[in-house]
Amino acid sequence: MSDALRHPFDQAIALQADPADADRFTGRTSPAYWNMVGPFGGITAATLLQAVLQHPQRIGTPLSLTVNYAAAIAAGDFRIQATPVRTNRSTQHWLLQLSQVDAQGEEQVASTATLVTAIRRETWSSTDLARPQVAAAAELEALRPRAKGVAWIEQYEIRPLSGSFPSVWDGAGEHSHSRLWMRDAQPRALDFPALAAMSDIFFPRVWLRRAIPVPAGTVSITTYFHVDAEQLASVGSGYLLGDARGQAFRNGFFDQSAELWSEAGELLATSNQIVYYKE
Amino acid sequence: MSDALRHPFDQAIALQADPADADRFTGRTSPAYWNMVGPFGGITAATLLQAVLQHPQRIGTPLSLTVNYAAAIAAGDFRIQATPVRTNRSTQHWLLQLSQVDAQGEEQVASTATLVTAIRRETWSSTDLARPQVAAAAELEALRPRAKGVAWIEQYEIRPLSGSFPSVWDGAGEHSHSRLWMRDAQPRALDFPALAAMSDIFFPRVWLRRAIPVPAGTVSITTYFHVDAEQLASVGSGYLLGDARGQAFRNGFFDQSAELWSEAGELLATSNQIVYYKE
Structure with a gap:
């Protein structure tokens, strides 16, 4: 599909897998999701998550995602390293880093993240938090x-x-x-x-x-x-x-x-x- | 101070710094903080935090700590790797891993964590959450x-x-x-x-x-x-x-x-x- 036909969100979170290393991806910031001094934090979180969703070793679906914004991300290319550090029977623990090459040619970490994915099974369930009563x-x-x-x-x-x-x-x-x-x-x-x-x-x-x-x-x-x-x-x-x-x-x-x-x-x-x- | 005189909490979170690598520490699980199948999760969080508090490159005090419990920690020795991946003027971003050597002699990650430390400055402040009115x-x-x-x-x-x-x-x-x-x-x-x-x-x-x-x-x-x-x-x-x-x-x-x-x-x-x- 040509970029023009893709949803801007899909364009923004698109990643290229590194054929030589399943843990590595490259992407590019999207002007459509730009905030004042870098990308919208939500699109960065989504892009990090996307790396794991594309990863061939992933099990389960996202359960818990923590993203730390260590530095502003500059407009342009970035790399993501997504490493499954521990795979259990029904949960998997990921470490992620988003980095960019700076003007001196050095790779600098701009965001870190941890993610837990899980295979969920049907159990007793309940929502204890009251749903707000609001206008449709x-x-x-x-x-x-x-x-x-x-x-x-x-x-x-x-x-x-x-x-x-x-x-x-x-x-x-x-x-x-x-x-x-x-x-x-x-x-x-x-x-x-x-x-x-x-x-x-x-x-x-x-x-x-x-x-x-x-x-x-x-x-x-x-x-x-x-x-x-x-x-x-x-x-x-x-x-x-x-x-x-x-x-x-x-x-x-x-x-x-x-x-x-x-x-x-x-x-x-x-x-x-x-x-x-x-x- | 001899161990017998130290508070059990201080004994439990005690770490030895690796003289050859400022990012590496070793510790040992504490029977006093044992839970059913591993240490109390709170003591693991405290011990990971302690590694950064002892780290010579730390700036500021803890702001945000995420600990992921990837596997049960066995009774005995463990290693902590605490890496300052990004140091800004007033915040610092840490990646942490707690690992143990398994029966096959392989190092296995049992916990991962991210920590942000920050130098805080006095600003306008307010607590919006109502304090519970309870008996003393x-x-x-x-x-x-x-x-x-x-x-x-x-x-x-x-x-x-x-x-x-x-x-x-x-x-x-x-x-x-x-x-x-x-x-x-x-x-x-x-x-x-x-x-x-x-x-x-x-x-x-x-x-x-x-x-x-x-x-x-x-x-x-x-x-x-x-x-x-x-x-x-x-x-x-x-x-x-x-x-x-x-x-x-x-x-x-x-x-x-x-x-x-x-x-x-x-x-x-x-x-x-x-x-x-x-x-």
């Missing part, structure tokens, strides 16, 4: 958000329920809790990379909390996946309900706790991140 | 929990507030939420390794939720530290308030979200884990 996506206005120099948000359709992006930066914020419906602007069936990316869709909680646009950026994100591939596929290109809040803002870092639900009311993923902020 | 530790009965073959829980003094360990396994559980006061049974001033360990103190949420003792074990834990060394030192050997709940229990895995507060009402750490369970 169709009842709300669809936003196609735009911000200068920030391409990635145009890839998503957002329908805010509460805790929307501050319209005035007047320092009068009162809380850090947002709820929104979201989906790809250009329809695409949900898969694990898309879910990993959407887990990072929420703008920095400190902006909402303070109504001041201080510099902020994710340092580390951990997402737990609660569904298998079949359950995920049943979501199709429907909306996800995202719910996110800050917990502790302290001396330069805050944490965010978030959940992603399907329209049918299934808890697909829970995600936490720690975020740097200035001032 | 002194008003509750102190338990010195015991369970056959489980040494580590005797190292802690627990004062349950709610969601206590099931007294009857009758399958009649209704929720997965526990609150408790905790501290070291033998007093010890709180530090980062102790906080990392206590983040894993909660018994499996699925036991409480179902009142059935199914096999369960942590697969991955991520802890965010919200305090610097000075703030942590002010806690001394006081109690911590722990609050933990399960969110999604689905096909063999559930997630737990937890917070650790000081008696003075400061949110010290937020912690999440994904846990395997059977049936």
Whole structure:
């Protein structure tokens, strides 16, 4: 398929396998998912996950993904090393590194990650977290958000329920809790990379909390996946309900706790991140 | 100091640095922190953290720690590799592996971890999470929990507030939420390794939720530290308030979200884990 026909998300996470080393991949940053000083963190998480999904030795589906953003990724080529360090009967543990060659010709690590994949078996199940009672996506206005120099948000359709992006930066914020419906602007069936990316869709909680646009950026994100591939596929290109809040803002870092639900009311993923902020 | 005079926790996390390689350490499992089929997960997290705290190239204090339990650790010696893969002006990114030599003489990875350390600067701060209103530790009965073959829980003094360990396994559980006061049974001033360990103190949420003792074990834990060394030192050997709940229990895995507060009402750490369970 020519690139022009592929979904921008698929183009962004596309990787070439190294024929000489199953653990190595190369990719290239996508202008469509560009953030202010590097790629959208969610697309980096999705790309790292994609390396394992393409890896010939993988067993199971993603269970737990931690991505650490060690440095801004420059526009251009990158390498991913995805190593299965331990394979058990039903779980597999991966170490990942994303690196780029710097101006001095040296390979520098820009992101690290760990991933656990698992073969899931049917067991007793229950969702203890209460599903938010909210208006249906169709009842709300669809936003196609735009911000200068920030391409990635145009890839998503957002329908805010509460805790929307501050319209005035007047320092009068009162809380850090947002709820929104979201989906790809250009329809695409949900898969694990898309879910990993959407887990990072929420703008920095400190902006909402303070109504001041201080510099902020994710340092580390951990997402737990609660569904298998079949359950995920049943979501199709429907909306996800995202719910996110800050917990502790302290001396330069805050944490965010978030959940992603399907329209049918299934808890697909829970995600936490720690975020740097200035001032 | 002779071992007999050292606190059991300090004995358990003690590491020998390799004089030839700053990234390598050796340690030995502690019978005092033994769990059913390996060490208490919290002591493994603390020991991995300790490697970085001893590392001559470390900058800052722990911000975000993810530990993946890839395999049970056998009683005996282990090695830790702690590599600073990226050092920025105020953050540092670490990759860690704990390994053991198996019966065939091969080195096998038992745990992997990533850690971010950070130099924190004073900024605007706020705790958005409401502190639970609970009875003071002194008003509750102190338990010195015991369970056959489980040494580590005797190292802690627990004062349950709610969601206590099931007294009857009758399958009649209704929720997965526990609150408790905790501290070291033998007093010890709180530090980062102790906080990392206590983040894993909660018994499996699925036991409480179902009142059935199914096999369960942590697969991955991520802890965010919200305090610097000075703030942590002010806690001394006081109690911590722990609050933990399960969110999604689905096909063999559930997630737990937890917070650790000081008696003075400061949110010290937020912690999440994904846990395997059977049936």
